[in-house]
Amino acid sequence: MVKRTNDPEGLRRRLLDTADRLFQAQGYHGTSMHDLMREAGVTGGALHHHFASKKALGLAVIQERVALTVRETWLAPLHQAASGESAVQTVLADICRGLDERGRVQGCPLNNLALELALADDDFRIALDAIFAEWRNGLAARLRQDGLRKPEAEARASFIIAAYSGAIAMAKTAQSAMPLKNCARLLATRTAPSAPDKHRAATGR
Structure with missing residues (x-):
């Protein structure tokens, strides 16, 4: 379920925390943007608002x-x-x-x-x-x-x-x-x- 938030900094922290956990568990290359969106509970638009690419997030x-x-x-x-x-x-x-x-x-x-x-x-x-x-x-x-x-x-x-x-x-x-x-x-x-x-x-x- 996608979580809606009015806390941009909180959302950014959540994306970083989620990506950090997934990259360590299954590798950077083994983690898709879909994985990140699902685990963080965000839309593609919200993800790309903070990080233009997977590399930028990495x-x-x-x-x-x-x-x-x-x-x-x-x-x-x-x-x-x-x-x-x-x-x-x-x-x-x-x-x-x-x-x-x-x-x-x-x-x-x-x-x-x-x-x-x-x-x-x-x-x-x-x-x-x-x-x-x-x-x-x-x-x-x-x-x-x-x-x-x-x-x-x-x-x-x-x-x-x-x-x-x-x-x-x-x-x-x-x-x-x-x-x-x-x-x-x-x-x-x-x-x-x-x-x-x-x-x-x-x-x-």
């Missing part, structure tokens, strides 16, 4: 929903934790706990769309890469606060993101949180600055 989902998920899940804890190491471990523990509670692994929203769309369209690739860059830069900045020099912090941030992305893809395939739990356990020994790192940071050598 880019908006990436920029306004996927980016927000990364910020809330990964970047916000970096400012609240005592160290980058503890933040990473807290995030991974929370994700693993959520997977266990749901009993289903849907994967990382950013990783899911990157694997599907990065080679399909350059605009999608650029939008997705911008989120990875923001994630990497935020994590590297926090690791630098812990005493790592810039090159090591950037390399370690990339390693953490790559390890997580691979582990969550394996967890999705296995429908088990175990690959991510194993990843978290090993990352616990890789995110903290080593004694030489701390010495170099303190002495400048």
Whole structure:
């Protein structure tokens, strides 16, 4: 049933939320505009009033929903934790706990769309890469606060993101949180600055 509304912003949010959910559940290419209209309860005219094309909607989902998920899940804890190491471990523990509670692994929203769309369209690739860059830069900045020099912090941030992305893809395939739990356990020994790192940071050598 089509829902009529006098709340344009509310309708736009509903369309984004619906598209985000469907893209994660069945893929961007596997989701039709009819699917979106049916699930959101809107007419074609209402959908196209806010998003001129499926691609425009897809880019908006990436920029306004996927980016927000990364910020809330990964970047916000970096400012609240005592160290980058503890933040990473807290995030991974929370994700693993959520997977266990749901009993289903849907994967990382950013990783899911990157694997599907990065080679399909350059605009999608650029939008997705911008989120990875923001994630990497935020994590590297926090690791630098812990005493790592810039090159090591950037390399370690990339390693953490790559390890997580691979582990969550394996967890999705296995429908088990175990690959991510194993990843978290090993990352616990890789995110903290080593004694030489701390010495170099303190002495400048």
